[in-house]
Amino acid sequence: MHSQSQSSLLHQTQILRQAIRNKSHTGVTSGLAQGAMQGNVVILPADWAHDFLLYCQKNPVSCPLIGVSEVGDFTMPELGNDIDMRHDIPEYYVYRNGEKVESRSDIEDLWQDDMVAFVLGCSFSFEHALSQAGLTPRNIEEDVNVSMFETNIATVPAGRFFGNTVVTMRPYVPKDAIRAIQITTRFPKAHSAPLHFGSPQEIGIADLNKPDYGDAVNIKEGEVPVFWACGVTPQVAIRNAKPPICITHAPGKMLVTDILDTDLAVF
Amino acid sequence: MHSQSQSSLLHQTQILRQAIRNKSHTGVTSGLAQGAMQGNVVILPADWAHDFLLYCQKNPVSCPLIGVSEVGDFTMPELGNDIDMRHDIPEYYVYRNGEKVESRSDIEDLWQDDMVAFVLGCSFSFEHALSQAGLTPRNIEEDVNVSMFETNIATVPAGRFFGNTVVTMRPYVPKDAIRAIQITTRFPKAHSAPLHFGSPQEIGIADLNKPDYGDAVNIKEGEVPVFWACGVTPQVAIRNAKPPICITHAPGKMLVTDILDTDLAVF
Structure with a gap:
């Protein structure tokens, strides 16, 4: 029901x-x-x-x-x-x-x-929950694809598959980042809580304005980038x-x- | 039982x-x-x-x-x-x-x-849970009192009581800070998740080495200060x-x- x-x-x-399916949305x-x-x-x-x-x-x-x-x-x-x-x-x-x-x-x-x-x-599954909590991701606000980056965080290899983790990035002020961590923790099947926040260099990202996939978004004064694991990771592997x-x-x-x-x- | x-x-x-009670511990x-x-x-x-x-x-x-x-x-x-x-x-x-x-x-x-x-x-109630998760607070590692600071975050006034929030500070690398946010969220009766992380200036703290109460602790390379609400807040009010x-x-x-x-x- x-x-x-x-x-x-x-x-x-x-x-x-x-x-x-009929290719009117691509x-x-x-x-x-x-x-x-x-x-x-x-x-x-x-x-x-x-x-x-x-x-x-x-x-x-x-x-x-x-x-x-x-x-x-x-x-x-x-x-x-x-x-x-x-x-x-x-x-x-x-x-x-x-x-x-x-x-x-x-x-x-x-x-x-x-x-x-x-x-x-x-x-994207937790983006809805974030939006409902008043924490609409910047990529949705700006109507672009989320920013994705290859990092230096190694995955656990298995058989012939190995490589580093790809992450998505959404900027928030710290107070909202804390709330976003709580909300996304509720979604273990959608990458759960972030892997990292703050310094992009620390996880091997050189320039937030040049995502490896997707689009760059604006980061406002006082905001920190927050990084979640991404399902594009297998494409590296x-x-x-x-x-x-x-x-x-x-x-x-x-x-x-x-x-x-x-x-x-x-x- | x-x-x-x-x-x-x-x-x-x-x-x-x-x-x-008998003043052998003060x-x-x-x-x-x-x-x-x-x-x-x-x-x-x-x-x-x-x-x-x-x-x-x-x-x-x-x-x-x-x-x-x-x-x-x-x-x-x-x-x-x-x-x-x-x-x-x-x-x-x-x-x-x-x-x-x-x-x-x-x-x-x-x-x-x-x-x-x-x-x-x-x-202190969640410090035990943090320690059990391998995230022993620095104040416990260094055997000193936790650092406490008056902030510019106003509380909601009630009757004759009003004033800004006092916070405790514990430094963590971002990955551990995310885990600490998850763990402390479980303790709504012990101040729950942090109010802020990162820039102390943003919440009106001038110098992390000069706490208003308690002791200063070392902040290591790559760590960010994480701030939880503190029960010393009423003393300001x-x-x-x-x-x-x-x-x-x-x-x-x-x-x-x-x-x-x-x-x-x-x-």
Whole structure:
């Protein structure tokens, strides 16, 4: 049973996913269908799946698994009963032997019978909770993609996968950062509390105005940058592991699921 | 029913309170009988009690009430069945008309039939939880009193009581500060999460090496100061309200209760 507002959100979600599927929406999904969990996507051949599963298990803050498909199955019924992993992401990245060779809006002709799709929780899930608390993330205020940076924080290697953590950054004054830490702690499946705040250099970020993915945002007087683990982290590990083929979402352009963010919140 | 470790802690607590009562312990109580809740103390004539109660109610983070005595009653059975508020604090401050006129180890001869004693939660309660998580506060490591500072953060006035917030400061690297925010959030009756971190100037603190109460501690490379509300806050309000007489604990020299910190933790 869903409440009326839940039904209305489910309806929004399905309209958005339909718009993504028919390519009328190809942009970022931050701030859209707020309240519905969004996911990072990694699609790998089955003989790479165990290593990647282990990598997620060892790095649950960067890589909080919320869905894994059966081998060869492009549906994801646990996250939405009409999801088709070949069409439902606004933009896909295609990696071959660890190199990004292509970005495209559909992967129907690349899908293989041995592929396994992984969906990982995303910080956009807690952005809704932050906004409701009056702490609207700057990227939503400025209507841009969140800033993402590669750091010097190593993940735990697993099989052929290894690399440093990617983080998202949202600026807050300290008082609001403390509240944001409390709020995001409630979302273990969406990267939970931040990894770091303050000095970007300390975690290997040279320039906050030059994100590795996404867009730069304004940092106001008195604000400190706050850094959360990001589901783009696996893309670094994929570049290192060099599987023959791997397909991911483009950073900021996520799978929109029918799961409610609040269903995954603790406390 | 108490577990064996609880019985042992209760025993420690009673030995410590006895040592305070017979004046063989007159120092700070930080780090002692860890696990037993300690309290800030304010003793006022009955005709000032309502205003002060309201002040606490309006400022629950600075002034988390854990006990209020009956008028004229110097016991505090809800916090420990042998507590005597006239003897059980290592050092008392005596304020007359808002001025501190005396500090003394016993107030038996100052006790009046119309006095009401208030006990407020103290950040020492969460220091135990921080230490257990490997985040031992610097003041405990250095075996000194915690650093306390008057800030420019106004409390909500009530009746004749008003003034700025006093904070305690503990330095941490950002990653540990985030964990400390999570841990202390569990203790709403012990000032909960910090009010601020980073720039001391932003909250009106000129020099971290010159605390208004307690001792300075070392801040290491890469650490940021983290500031929690402190139960010394009422002493500023008392100086402003100028009651004819008011007796408090000396900062860092607390009432040690038989209540367990964990009994007051949430989550």
